[in-house]
Amino acid sequence: MNSVDTNIFLTTGIIATVLFVALFIFSCVTVSKERKRIQDELSGKAGVFDGPAGEPLWNGKLPEEVNDYTNPRYVYENLVEAETYQPSNGRIVGYRISPKLVIHSCVRQIKPSWVAKYRDRLGGELLEFSDVRALAASWKEISELRVAAGDKPLDVKSVYATHCGSVVICNVENMMWDYPSDLATLENYLLILKR
Secondary structure, three states: OOHHHHHHHHHHHHHHHHHHHHHHHHHHHHHHHHHHHHHHHHHOOOOOOOOOOOOOOOOOOOOOOOOOOOOOEEEEOOOOEEOOOOHHHOOEEEEEEEOOEEEEEEEEEOOHHHHHHHHHHHOOEEEEHHHHHHHHHOHHHHHHHHHHOOOOOOOOOEEEEEEOOEEEEEEOOOOEEEOOOOOOOHHHOEEEEEO
């Protein structure tokens, strides 16, 4: 190997090493920022939760059943329920989708390994298969209510649920369920809890 080849080899090696180190540092910074964002969200830091639902931690008590349910509607923190967006009633804490079922206002796209942490942080329980049926029947209306209040629509069609004591993913279009995979991307699954 002559000196020109040696110089090219060394230069290429140095460039490759510099690029590898730069990529490694960039990856570490990106992962660190995402981890910090998730920790802030789980800890309930002020300003982390955006949208009309606001801070989702709410310790109020909903009635077990209502006898005037006809259509999906907002449930506000002052316990007023209405089919129209009325910000004067305070934060939206949920959406009534049946006489006995109110789903959480806060919807998150998360990995399966985060389900328990978010459930504990947000307060609520996983939907059961029968709850998913009620949600599927009012999916479009709930999505429209969310948009009318300035929130994101429900565009992902797979939600976390519980079946025979296990966490499953249920597709609201065909009501088929399967076990979740941590290999899936965040965009695949929605966490919608019941209040």
